[in-house]
Every structure is written in C-alpha cells, then in structure tokens.
Amino acid sequence: MTDDVKTRRGYHAPQRTEQAAATRRAVLDAARELFTTRGYAATTVAQLAERAGVAVDTLYAAVGRKPAILRELVETAISGTDDAVPAGQRDYVRAMLAAPTAAAKIDIYASALAAMGPRTAPIFHALRDAAVRDTACAELHAEITGRRAANMRRFAADLRAAGGVRADLTDDDVADIVWAMNSTDYYRLLVHDRGWTPERFGVHLADAWCRMLLA
Incomplete structure (x- = not known):
C-alpha cells in the first residue's frame, strides 16, 4: 500500500x-x-427513514430494525448521552455512592430523576404501549423493569450502609418503594396530568423517601 493510499x-x-x-x-x-x-405500532420503517432523510437500508445499517431502534432510544434517554451508559458509570450514581448520608444519597437520586423525566417518560410510555403487541418490545420492557428493580436493591443496600434507614423495613421493602415511585408512570401522573414541574417532582420524591424510609 502506497503512502498516498494510506493518507x-x-x-x-x-x-x-x-x-x-x-x-x-x-x-x-x-x-x-x-x-x-x-x-410505535403506527410508525413504519419507511416513515422513519423518510423523516430521518435516509434510505431504509441505511436506517437498518445505522441502528437496526424497529425493536433495536426503540432499545437505543430507551438506553440513550436513560443515559442522557448518544450512547448507553452502565448504571455504575453514570455521574449521578457515582455522586450517590460518594455521598456520606442516606438523606444526601436520596436527594441526589431524586434530583437526577427529575432531570431525566422529560426525556425518559415519553420513551417509556411508548415502550409500554409497544410491549402490548410486539414480542421483542415486551422482552425489552421486562428487561428494563427487572434491571430497574435490581438497581434499586443496590440503592437500598447503599442507603442501609450509610445508616439511618428504618429498622422495620428490609432492603427489599426499601427497593420496592423506590422502584414504584421512580417509575415514569408516577412521573406522568404528577407532571403531565397534574401539571407539576419536574423540579417539584424531584423535591417531592426526596421529601417522601426521607419521610418514608429514614428513621
């Protein structure tokens, strides 16, 4: 190979x-x-390609078929970046782990959820609807739901280690309470249906969790 070709x-x-x-x-x-x-169901691949300004084959090569596209939307909505980011590498998770008290950890997490809500709630709503008819989307929904539950159990253990969690609550109790209230369904009820701001939602979560979970 010549230098010119390499260049x-x-x-x-x-x-x-x-x-x-x-x-x-x-x-x-x-x-x-x-x-x-x-x-999701009403959107065709041809419509996606037309809106993106690319050919269908280019769309498939760039991301994949519709379930793969929806997965990418879910992952990037969670991470807030152009790529999926594992939970342990997200900035707010690192900040939570470094926080010295359970109350501080809760405050950081609630603030992060408030910031994520505007981008995650519409995508998770679309995923839930898609899961009703599409097997691949149903599997993705189950995967994300299970992953959230596992992450909340790690969060509960971290709160316990920091001290101050109510003695009458197990880590599973704590994880289930947080898991239910950090859902985008709960976000949509208060922000979309009742007109709360995302910031108010975050303050509410922090206050509610501190009252419910900490001694």
Missing part, C-alpha cells in the same frame, strides 16, 4: 465515522418524534 484512507475514516454518527442521530431523532406522537 487518503486516514483522511476519509474520520469523515465516515462522523457521517455514521450523524445518520444514527437522525434516525433516533426521527424515531423519538414518531414513536412518541404516532405510537
């Missing part, structure tokens, strides 16, 4: 990477809009 390949590689990332973002942006307005 051309080195020059074009970053461009291809940037173009692929831009295409992926366009597909996810289109899916986010259509899945949350028209619904």
Whole structure:
C-alpha cells in the first residue's frame, strides 16, 4: 500500500465515522418524534427513514430494525448521552455512592430523576404501549423493569450502609418503594396530568423517601 493510499484512507475514516454518527442521530431523532406522537405500532420503517432523510437500508445499517431502534432510544434517554451508559458509570450514581448520608444519597437520586423525566417518560410510555403487541418490545420492557428493580436493591443496600434507614423495613421493602415511585408512570401522573414541574417532582420524591424510609 502506497503512502498516498494510506493518507487518503486516514483522511476519509474520520469523515465516515462522523457521517455514521450523524445518520444514527437522525434516525433516533426521527424515531423519538414518531414513536412518541404516532405510537410505535403506527410508525413504519419507511416513515422513519423518510423523516430521518435516509434510505431504509441505511436506517437498518445505522441502528437496526424497529425493536433495536426503540432499545437505543430507551438506553440513550436513560443515559442522557448518544450512547448507553452502565448504571455504575453514570455521574449521578457515582455522586450517590460518594455521598456520606442516606438523606444526601436520596436527594441526589431524586434530583437526577427529575432531570431525566422529560426525556425518559415519553420513551417509556411508548415502550409500554409497544410491549402490548410486539414480542421483542415486551422482552425489552421486562428487561428494563427487572434491571430497574435490581438497581434499586443496590440503592437500598447503599442507603442501609450509610445508616439511618428504618429498622422495620428490609432492603427489599426499601427497593420496592423506590422502584414504584421512580417509575415514569408516577412521573406522568404528577407532571403531565397534574401539571407539576419536574423540579417539584424531584423535591417531592426526596421529601417522601426521607419521610418514608429514614428513621
């Protein structure tokens, strides 16, 4: 291989990477809009491709089929970035683990949920509706639900280790209470249906959990 060929390949590689990332973002942006307005089942792949401004084959190559696209939307909504981020690597989780008291950990988590709500609630609503008719989406919904439950048990154990958790509550009790109240369904009831701001929702969660869970 000549130096000239190597140079051309080195020059074009970053461009291809940037173009692929831009295409992926366009597909996810289109899916986010259509899945949350028209619904998952009512949105066709052709409509997604048209809204994203790409060919159907390009859409498949960039992200995948509809269930894969919905999974990417869920993961990026949770992380708040262009990619999925494992729970232990998220900034707010690291801050919670470093916080010295159970009350501080609760406050950090409640604030994080308030910030996440506007982007996660519409996507999780779309996922729940999609799970009714689509087997792959039902499996994704069950996976995410189970993952949330496991994360809450780790959160409960961390609260217990910090001290101050009510002695009459087991870690499973704590985890189940937090798991129910951190759901996007609860968020939608108060923010979408009752007109609360996300910030008020976060303050409410912190106050409620401290009252319910701590001695």
